[in-house]
Amino acid sequence: MTIMDFSKKKKILVVEDEVQLAEGLEARLHLEGYQVIRAANGKEGVDQARSQQPDLVIMDLMMPKVNGFDACQMIKSDDRTKKIPVLILTAMQTLGATDDAFHAGADAFLPKPYNSERLLEKVRRLLDS
Amino acid sequence: MRIPVQKKNNAARDRARPDQNPEEEIAHLRKELGDMEWACRKTNDGIKILYKDLEWKNEELKKLDKLRSKFVSTVSHELRTPLAIIIQAIENLLAGAFGPVPEKQRLWLDRINENAEHLSGLLAEILDLSKLENGKEERKLERFDMSDLVRHCVDNMQPLAQKKNISLLLEIPPASPTVWASSRQLFQVMTNLMGNALKFSPAGGKITVAFEEDKSTVRVSVTDTGPGISAEDLKKIFDPFVQVENDSSENVSTKGIGLGLTICREIVHLHKGRIWAESEPGHGSRFVFEIPRESQ
Amino acid sequence: MTESQMNERILIIDDDQTDRKMMKKFLEKAGFGIISMADSGEKGLEVARTEKPQVVIVDTLLPGMDGHETCRRIKELGPEDLKIIATTGAVDAVDAGRARKAGADDYVVKTIDYAYVVEAVQKVVKGTP
Numbered sequence: 001m002t003i004m005d006f007s008k009k010k011k012i013l014v015v016e017d018e019v020q021l022a023e024g025l026e027a028r029l030h031l032e033g034y035q036v037i038r039a040a041n042g043k044e045g046v047d048q049a050r051s052q053q054p055d056l057v058i059m060d061l062m063m064p065k066v067n068g069f070d071a072c073q074m075i076k077s078d079d080r081t082k083k084i085p086v087l088i089l090t091a092m093q094t095l096g097a098t099d100d101a102f103h104a105g106a107d108a109f110l111p112k113p114y115n116s117e118r119l120l121e122k123v124r125r126l127l128d129s
Numbered sequence: 130m131r132i133p134v135q136k137k138n139n140a141a142r143d144r145a146r147p148d149q150n151p152e153e154e155i156a157h158l159r160k161e162l163g164d165m166e167w168a169c170r171k172t173n174d175g176i177k178i179l180y181k182d183l184e185w186k187n188e189e190l191k192k193l194d195k196l197r198s199k200f201v202s203t204v205s206h207e208l209r210t211p212l213a214i215i216i217q218a219i220e221n222l223l224a225g226a227f228g229p230v231p232e233k234q235r236l237w238l239d240r241i242n243e244n245a246e247h248l249s250g251l252l253a254e255i256l257d258l259s260k261l262e263n264g265k266e267e268r269k270l271e272r273f274d275m276s277d278l279v280r281h282c283v284d285n286m287q288p289l290a291q292k293k294n295i296s297l298l299l300e301i302p303p304a305s306p307t308v309w310a311s312s313r314q315l316f317q318v319m320t321n322l323m324g325n326a327l328k329f330s331p332a333g334g335k336i337t338v339a340f341e342e343d344k345s346t347v348r349v350s351v352t353d354t355g356p357g358i359s360a361e362d363l364k365k366i367f368d369p370f371v372q373v374e375n376d377s378s379e380n381v382s383t384k385g386i387g388l389g390l391t392i393c394r395e396i397v398h399l400h401k402g403r404i405w406a407e408s409e410p411g412h413g414s415r416f417v418f419e420i421p422r423e424s425q
Numbered sequence: 426m427t428e429s430q431m432n433e434r435i436l437i438i439d440d441d442q443t444d445r446k447m448m449k450k451f452l453e454k455a456g457f458g459i460i461s462m463a464d465s466g467e468k469g470l471e472v473a474r475t476e477k478p479q480v481v482i483v484d485t486l487l488p489g490m491d492g493h494e495t496c497r498r499i500k501e502l503g504p505e506d507l508k509i510i511a512t513t514g515a516v517d518a519v520d521a522g523r524a525r526k527a528g529a530d531d532y533v534v535k536t537i538d539y540a541y542v543v544e545a546v547q548k549v550v551k552g553t554p
Contacts, residue, residue: 018210024217031226062206113213113249116220168521168532175516175534182536 010127011035013054015045015071016089017063025058028116029123042066046074049081056126061090061101069104076105085126089114194263201259208252216245254388257317258369261395268311268399275308275315275347276301276340282319283338286327295330298337306342308422314396315420318404321389322351322416329355329373329414342422346402350417358408366406367394393418431458433550436478438462438469438495439512440487444535448482451539452546466490473499480546482510484535485520493527500528508549512542 012034016022019040026036037052039045042059043066049057057075061068068088075081085107101109108122149157219242222230230238283299290297326336334354341348358366358373365371370387397404402420435457439445442464449460461476463469466487473481481499485492496509511524511532521532531545 018214020214021210021217024214024221027221027226028217028224031221031224112209113216113245115246116217116224164522164525167525168518171521171524171532172516172518175513175521175532178534178536178538178541179516182538185537 009033009035010055011037011052012123013037013039013045013048013052013057015039015042015048015057015059015063015068017041017060021060028120032120032123034123042068042071045071046078046081049075049084050078053081054084056123057084057086058123059086059088061088069101072101072104072106085129087122087126197263201256201263205256209249212245212249212252216242216249219245254392258388258392258395261392261399268314270309270311272307272309273312275306275342275349278312278316279319279338279340279349282316282323285320286323289327290336293327293330293334294332295327295334295336298335300337300339302340302342304342306340306347306422308347308420310400310420311396314399318393318396318418319349319351321393322418325389325416326351326353326355326414329353331355344422346419346421348417348419350415352413352415354413357410357412358406358414359410363406363408366390367404431456433457433480434459434461434476434478435546436461436463436469436472436476436481438464438466438481438483438487438492440464440484444484444512444539447539448535448542451543455543455547457546466492466495469495470498470502473502478507480508480510480549482512482542482546483529485511485513485524493523496524496527496529510542510545510549 012029014022014025014029014036016025016038017040022038022040026038029036037048037054039048041063045057045059046066048054059068059071063071066074068090072086072088075084075086082105086105087108087110088101088106089110089112090101107126110119110122219238221227223235223238223242279301280299283297286297323336323338330336330353336354337350337352339350339352341350362371362373366373367390369391371390372387394404397418397420400420402418404416404418406414406416408414435452437445437448437460439448439462445462445464449462452460461472461478463472466483467490469481469483470490472478481496483492483495483499487495490498492511496511500507500509508530509528511521511527511529512535513520513532514535516534524532530549533542533545535542
């Protein structure tokens with residue numbers, strides 16, 4: 001367990017339409033000392049990224065309204081949000097999905113179901129950069 | 130097949146007699162021409178029908194293929210999501226996110242977690258095989274150094290090997306053998322073979338990964354000091370859902386679904402290579418795969 | 426579907442059970458009422474002698490006495506307006522020529538859609554060439 005530094009609490013935006021998955025992710029990140037805000041679909045995700053300026057965005061690929069690829073592209077092409085690292089989580093495991101994710105500008109990629117340790121490792125790495 | 134006498138007489142009758150008069154001959158030739166034209170016409174009609182039949186069969190096959198793809202992608206998402214939720218919830222509990230976990234409960238939570246991870250692995254294998262068999266697997270072919278891949282895989286396996294106190298030996302010749310193939314798929318093959326070797330090797334054992342190459346092919350072998358495989362099992366070991374009895378694995382969570390080697394075989398065959406195993410009970414096993422350097 | 430079709434006597438000579446059954450089914454659906462079957466040339470000849478069919482469907486490839494020979498012999502039995510349809514699983518011009526020489530009135534390929542065979546039977550019954 002990491003020691004929480006209140007003055008520099010990192011803010012993570014979780015964009016995931018599956019409520020139970022989002023809640024689980026939030027609980028785990030909370031435990032690690034991160035502040036978590038949530039969005040239920042791609043469009044909300046992009047809006048939240050712009051208004052809340054999180055330190056990291058964790059996003060699912062398959063979502064209603066605006067999906068993960070498009071949302072990621074939008075975040076990365078907008079001057080206000082393009083510096084925010086994006087980690088993509090997905091149940092889709094095709095080579096094509098990985099390529100697309102990176103072309104959309106994602107900074108990291110993790111297939112579902114994922115191991116909490118690996119997730120936290122990637123989160124730490126992306127927040128440090 | 131005996132040709133009946135009757136037939137011979139008919140054939141003779143059909144042939145023009147040398148002492149026929151010209152009118153008879155012309156009439157005869159006209160009939161021959163008519164018959165040939167009839168035969169050609171009927172054949173053409175038949176070919177058109179067969180073509181339509183083929184088109185219809187093709188459409189049905191395409192429909193079936195679409196259905197299969199849909200199945201794979203639906204199963205992929207629908208099964209993985211609940212599994213992810215389960216694993217995540219257990220990990221949260223175990224990490225103490227909702228309060229301390231008493232030792233007694235921890236054991237059972239660990240058990241749930243192990244099996245959920247195992248399910249996840251099985252699901253991944255089934256989908257992998259399904260995609261490979263249906264040709265839905267998108268392969269990126271590239272030129273790379275095979276020894277790098279082997280080295281990378283061995284490095285990955287080190288932590289696990291150390292836990293069981295198994296030594297990993299790597300024998301790579303000085304030259305750098307490059308191949309044109311799918312590095313991701315071959316990495317999967319290496320990981321599978323090494324994973325098996327680790328699973329079946331006793332503590333203190335030794336696993337040797339050796340490398341051979343010539344102008345046109347590259348060969349990788351994984352040798353372990355495990356219990357070996359009987360001649361009977363050796364015949365079916367690459368078949369799907371075949372598992373070899375292993376005394377050291379009592380937990381269901383360490384048993385596979387028997388698809389690992391099948392997936393290896395599919396991948397190696399896709400590369401137009403071959404894969405085989407050499408073993409004797411009590412004398413360890415040696416798994417070898419060989420692929421042409423310019424793969425398809 | 427006409428009155429004459431219902432009373433038309435048809436004989437199917439084919440050693441493939443599926444083909445025989447399917448052709449009978451298709452013919453019955455088209456309104457043909459009296460259909461007998463035989464699985465070899467010799468048996469077919471016997472049935473032809475006793476039942477005196479008006480249309481005979483014979484496969485060109487038969488074990489024992491071949492389809493063309495069977496066709497010839499049945500044609501010899503008469504009557505003059507007896508019609509013979511030669512069928513085959515594989516279209517071949519030489520085979521078609523032999524069928525013609527043996528006295529066949531049509532040469533039709535058998536596919537999943539046996540309707541083409543039925544069509545041929547309907548054509549000879551109507552008297553259209």
